[in-house]
Amino acid sequence: MDYTLKAAAAGESRESLGSAWRALKPLLGDERAHIAVAVACVIVSTAANLLGPVMTARIIDTAIKHGDYGLLLRDAGILAAVYLVGLGAMYLQTLRMGTVGRNVLFKLRGRLFDKLSSLPIAFFAQNRAGDLISRVNSDTDKINQFFSQALMQMFGSLFRVTGAGILLLVLNWRMGLIALLPAVAMLILTRILSPWVKHANRKSLESLGALSGDVSESLANFQVIVAFNRVDYFREKFDAANRRNYRASVTSGVASGLFAPLYTLAGSAGSILVLGLGVWLILHGQLSVGLLVGYLLYVSSFYDPLRQLATVWSSLQTMMAAMDRVSEVLKLETNLVEIPPAAGKAARQPGVLLAFEDVGFAYGGGKPVLDKVDLTLERGRTYALVGPTGGGKTTTAMLMARLYDPTEGTVYLEGRDIRTFTAAERAARIGFILQDPFLLAGTIRDNIVYGHPDLSDISTDALTERMNARGLSGFLARFGESGLDTPVKGSGDGLSLGQKQLVAFLRAVMREPEILILDEATANIDTVTEQMLEGVLARLPETTTKVIIAHRLNTIQNADEIFFVGGGAVTAAGSMARAMDMLLGHERTS
Numbered sequence: 001m002d003y004t005l006k007a008a009a010a011g012e013s014r015e016s017l018g019s020a021w022r023a024l025k026p027l028l029g030d031e032r033a034h035i036a037v038a039v040a041c042v043i044v045s046t047a048a049n050l051l052g053p054v055m056t057a058r059i060i061d062t063a064i065k066h067g068d069y070g071l072l073l074r075d076a077g078i079l080a081a082v083y084l085v086g087l088g089a090m091y092l093q094t095l096r097m098g099t100v101g102r103n104v105l106f107k108l109r110g111r112l113f114d115k116l117s118s119l120p121i122a123f124f125a126q127n128r129a130g131d132l133i134s135r136v137n138s139d140t141d142k143i144n145q146f147f148s149q150a151l152m153q154m155f156g157s158l159f160r161v162t163g164a165g166i167l168l169l170v171l172n173w174r175m176g177l178i179a180l181l182p183a184v185a186m187l188i189l190t191r192i193l194s195p196w197v198k199h200a201n202r203k204s205l206e207s208l209g210a211l212s213g214d215v216s217e218s219l220a221n222f223q224v225i226v227a228f229n230r231v232d233y234f235r236e237k238f239d240a241a242n243r244r245n246y247r248a249s250v251t252s253g254v255a256s257g258l259f260a261p262l263y264t265l266a267g268s269a270g271s272i273l274v275l276g277l278g279v280w281l282i283l284h285g286q287l288s289v290g291l292l293v294g295y296l297l298y299v300s301s302f303y304d305p306l307r308q309l310a311t312v313w314s315s316l317q318t319m320m321a322a323m324d325r326v327s328e329v330l331k332l333e334t335n336l337v338e339i340p341p342a343a344g345k346a347a348r349q350p351g352v353l354l355a356f357e358d359v360g361f362a363y364g365g366g367k368p369v370l371d372k373v374d375l376t377l378e379r380g381r382t383y384a385l386v387g388p389t390g391g392g393k394t395t396t397a398m399l400m401a402r403l404y405d406p407t408e409g410t411v412y413l414e415g416r417d418i419r420t421f422t423a424a425e426r427a428a429r430i431g432f433i434l435q436d437p438f439l440l441a442g443t444i445r446d447n448i449v450y451g452h453p454d455l456s457d458i459s460t461d462a463l464t465e466r467m468n469a470r471g472l473s474g475f476l477a478r479f480g481e482s483g484l485d486t487p488v489k490g491s492g493d494g495l496s497l498g499q500k501q502l503v504a505f506l507r508a509v510m511r512e513p514e515i516l517i518l519d520e521a522t523a524n525i526d527t528v529t530e531q532m533l534e535g536v537l538a539r540l541p542e543t544t545t546k547v548i549i550a551h552r553l554n555t556i557q558n559a560d561e562i563f564f565v566g567g568g569a570v571t572a573a574g575s576m577a578r579a580m581d582m583l584l585g586h587e588r589t590s
């Protein structure tokens with residue numbers, strides 16, 4: 001199955017408004033009350049804004065003309081109150097939509113993380129961590145920003161434009177038509193310019209994506225870059241990407257920046273036209289001064305939100321592109337689902353602990369790593385996997401733990417198709433110490449009890465006691481004085497590779513699995529610690545089956561059976577000497 005995410009780093013949305021809405025709808029269900037209040041507030045504040053000009057016209061026409069200061073004061077007071085109500089409603093709306101935005105952000109991040117943690121290893125092998133992080137953090141935040149800032153602005157602007165447009169036409173249709181003339185010209189111009197602006201924006205976002213890709217690649221590999229003295233090369237590469245992004249953003253800035261002055265110009269043109277026609281109508285006795293002032297105010301009530309809509313539109317586009325990237329992850333389904341027992345295949349040898357039957361495997365359409373492999377592991381025995389680098393040892397081990405499904409054939413655990421076990425059942429039975437162990441941020445203790453159903457609430461003292469009982473506490477000295485409380489930074493930074501392997505070892509052994517797989521688990525550990533590890537392995541319950549992958553032959557000499565993994569096959573070597581022959585033979589033929 002292909003898990004490669006396709007939506008560009010920050011490109012334009014490929015999906016329609018409708019599909020963005022469908023993705024968001026379930027998240028907005030609980031927010032209905034907030035949204036209803038916010039919409040009501042928008043209507044109140046828009047109405048207040050639209051009421052202003054009519055009242056101003058009235059004040060001018062009645063109060064001033066008749067010289068009635070009492071009336072003037074009263075009307076001015078009412079006008080101030082109307083504006084205040086409008087402001088209050090606006091503030092309440094901002095608060096409510098801020099809450100909606102935060103709630104959506106919280107839920108979306110939660111869902112994304114749940115989804116990510118349910119996906120198989122293949123997904124993480126095919127996608128860059130940096131890209132996933134930016135989907136969880138920054139794309140969701142763009143959606144939040146749209147809800148908390150842009151959405152109601154969009155409604156409000158639409159209400160105001162429509163309201164002001166209708167009032168302009170109703171109050172005096174000739175004046176209205178004149179006032180709206182520049183807007184019609186703008187709409188036509190916008191349609192003509194839109195494709196160019198969109199193109200410029202997409203180019204700018206794409207070059208930004210490429211730039212951040214370069215930065216994260218350089219930072220992730222900085223040790224290598226320095227060690228090979230390639231800093232200049234990366235600087236040049238970065239400079240080129242930086243310059244491309246600069247040029248693209250200049251064009252997109254010019255393109256997007258064009259609309260604000262154009263809409264302002266249209267507004268001014270509308271005002272001038274209204275003023276010209278208005279004065280002419282006043283001179284001919286067909287319009288009052290107050291109504292002209294009111295008209296001029298409505299012209300700006302019409303053009304200001306129109307300009308705002310142009311800005312909000314780009315925020316909507318950004319939100320849709322972000323939603324695209326988020327829903328792409330949410331739509332993924334793991335192919336490592338548990339299947340019902342009846343759907344599982346029946347084993348040829350039901351009695352064995354773990355068996356491969358005709359197993360073939362290839363990574364994502366590549367060339368086969370394993371081909372028609374048969375293999376059985378029995379309870380309580382120790383197996384070694386040897387073979388050339390890249391021969392398929394880690395792959396074989398990952399198939400045993402169902403981190404991948406075979407492309408052909410079936411893996412059986414306790415005589416049952418391994419796909420019929422739940423992830424928890426598998427984890428309880430199989431302990432896997434990866435070649436490149438993965439640690440979580442927290443402490444060593446957190447990492448040891450991670451995912452262990454019985455140990456999650458255990459106190460540090462009780463854990464130490466349990467480790468003592470298994471002869472494991474001696475290892476804690478390898479972490480310095482803090483022992484179990486030694487902090488672990490994200491993905492295990494701050495620990496040596498050997499220390500990470502020790503933590504992974506302790507994590508696996510404390511679970512007392514039935515099958516313990518060690519992939520080069522002692523490759524980076526000093527000889528004394530390694531001997532301690534061997535002591536621990538020797539004291540594991542007799543029924544524990546061990547699968548040991550190691551290049552160093554001394555670590556595997558106690559194995560009951562040695563498998564040679566290479567050339568697509570897994571072959572029982574019989575003896576250490578035979579395994580050596582096979583390795584050397586492989587050297588000669590390859």
Ligand SMILES: Nc1ncnc2c1ncn2[C@@H]1O[C@H](COP(=O)(O)OP(=O)(O)OP(=O)(O)O)[C@@H](O)[C@H]1O
Nearest residue numbers: 125363366369387388389390391392393394395396
């Ligand atoms: N995620 C992956 N995507 C594509 N190909 C992969 C992936 N992981 C491993 N391979 C390929 O599969 C083959 C077997 O790899 P594997 O890691 O199983 O070898 P190995 O025997 O464990 O090697 P080593 O001794 O170096 O650890 C290699 O040719 C490797 O290039």
Ligand SMILES: [Mg+2]
Nearest residue numbers: 393394395435
């Ligand atoms: Mg390996």
